[in-house]
Amino acid sequence: MRATAGPRLSRSKDPRTKNSDYNAPFAQWSNEQVCNWLEDFGLGQYVIFARQWVNSGHTLLTATPQSLEKELGIKHPLHRKKLQLAMNSINTKKEDKSGQLDHVWVTRWLDDIGLPQYKDQFHDARVDGRMLQYLTVNDLLFLKVTSQMHHLSIKCAIHVLHANKFNPNCLRRRPADELNLRNEACILSSGSFPKHLTSVSLSPGQNNISPSEVVQWSNHRVMEWLRSVDLAEYAPNLRGSGVHGGLIILEPRFNSDTLAMLLNIPAQKTLLRRHLATNFSLLIGPEAQQEKREIMDSTTYSPLSTTAKVRPKKLGLSNFGHLRKKKFDDSTDYVCPVDASPQKSEVKAPNNSPAKEADKLEQVGRLI
Known part of the structure; x- marks a missing residue:
């Protein structure tokens, strides 16, 4: 399930020695400076x-997508x-802090959210932090991410990055990381998560873990939690599943x-499943538990499938005339829209209310 060692072993570039010329406006950069920037980029x-x-630099600033493809050969x-x-x-x-996260960091981020099998595709596409927030459903399909669960995983993971202002170290990989989290006020002060994520959990046996901490758990940290609740036998099954704290908390x-x-616990092992359900409820807290219960009780509820696939959006008859004119990367059907408006996107933009922004994460089915 893990990707090849290439992207995993590569490291971020060393910054070039800056000189006064690089402080000039980009439009005034020389050909050599632009070429060095492209290489570092x-x-x-x-x-x-x-x-x-x-x-x-002015040549690039005024270039059209067509000229980039024709003159630079960027197909x-x-x-x-x-x-x-x-x-x-x-x-x-x-x-834009997201622009400081290069494509090598993104391959490590895929490890953290439990999707290392896509590292080669993301690395070859040079997906960086800035691109993450503008990824569309078609982009993910182009990257061979077809699983509905994996689309949701990436969506929730991007939402966590937004809420943490693209802090590269916001995900927690081990229990000791949570000691540092309690000293950080970035989430509590930003108001990017619902009220129930900032409440302190005093549930017995959970080491006072609050939902605001769980939402930042990496895939590895979730597996550590499974081991702590005597489910170590099944923990390795989460590798490549895309399960992380953001998906657990933010996806209703x-x-x-x-x-x-996802853990492949047989249905006939009812006591084991009940044990998991009890600890899961203690982990997410009463507020999130109530929200998930309300979703399950709704008439439109359909359970998440571990095998469901996302398919490209079908074009209506009226769209065939514009098919050739429409570029692949012109779509604004963002996986996790933040600044998109309804006029520019068929996806409903998140409500301005911080609480509703995370509570009403749209299902991937609506994205297509």
Whole structure:
């Protein structure tokens, strides 16, 4: 289930020695500076074309997607998207902490959220932190992420990054990390999570773990919790499942039955499943437990499937005329929309209320 060692063993680039020229506006950068930037940016394969076409940074700033494909030979849609997002960030002069997370960090992040099997695809596409928040359903399908559960996993994981302002170390990999979490006020003060995530849990046997801590658990930390509740035999089954704290807390349809299926606990082992359900309820707290119960009691409820696949959106007859004109990376059907508006996206943007933003995570089915 794990990916090859290549991306896992690579390390982030060392920063280049800065000089005063790099402090100049990007539009004034020389051809050599732009080529060095492309190489550091993870798009070094296009430097040979950039040396012939780019006169200055202004050339890239004013380039269209068509010219990027024609002049730089960028045919990979996600490479083109990566470059365009970087150009947009430079044009708006907006500080974006997600832009500081390179594609090597993203491969480690996939390990943390329990989806290492996609590391090669994400690495080849050079998906970085900035791209994560603009990934669309079609982008994930292009990256060969077809599982509905994995779409939800990535969606919730991106939401956790947003709530933590893209802090690269926000996920907790071991119990000792939670001691540091209690000294951080980033989540409690940001108001990005529902009220019940900031309440302190005093449930016996859970070491005073609160939902605000669980939401930041990595896949490895969830497996550690399973071992602590005497389910060590089944813990390894979560590798490659995409289960992490954000999915457990933020996805209303994710319950103990879903976890039992992913752990491959046989249905006939009712006592074991009841033991898991009891500890799961203590872990997520009464508020999240009530929310999941309400979802299950609703008439429109459909349980999460561990085998369901996400399919590309079907085009209506009226869209066939524009099929050739529409570019693959022009879609705004974001997996985890934050700044998207209903006019620009068919996906309903999150409510401005911080509590509702996480409580009403849309199902992947609505994204397609």
